[in-house]
Amino acid sequence: MQQHVVDPEMCIQCSACEMACPLKAIDCIAGRFCVDFVKCKNCAKCIEDCPTGACDCFIEVATPFTQMEQAEWTSVPTSNLPQS
Numbered sequence: 001m002q003q004h005v006v007d008p009e010m011c012i013q014c015s016a017c018e019m020a021c022p023l024k025a026i027d028c029i030a031g032r033f034c035v036d037f038v039k040c041k042n043c044a045k046c047i048e049d050c051p052t053g054a055c056d057c058f059i060e061v062a063t064p065f066t067q068m069e070q071a072e073w074t075s076v077p078t079s080n081l082p083q084s
């Protein structure tokens with residue numbers, strides 16, 4: 001499945017995405033903007049308002065990363081799919 005996330009290497013912590021999200025699906029945790037996969041309905045409003053493109057990030061995952069896991073990223077993991 002695809003998960004919508006924020007790329008921490010492109011994010012400038014402006015909080016525009018958090019304010020733009022009509023579902024309050026983005027939270028700032030320890031200075032990192034993290035998308036709640038349960039709340040997010042992929043409406044793309046945060047992507048439209050993000051000045052850097054950091055919000056326009058989707059990764060293929062086996063199970064979604066929690067917001068607490070995302071808060072520890074220094075870069076976006078390519079995936080957590082099992083290695084074949």
Ligand code: SF4
Nearest residue numbers: 021040041043044046
């Ligand atoms: S895509 Fe829509 S619902 Fe999901 S985090 Fe962005 S603004 Fe919120």
Ligand code: SF4
Nearest residue numbers: 011012014015017050
């Ligand atoms: S709008 Fe973009 S640059 Fe601003 S906090 Fe959100 S992801 Fe980071």
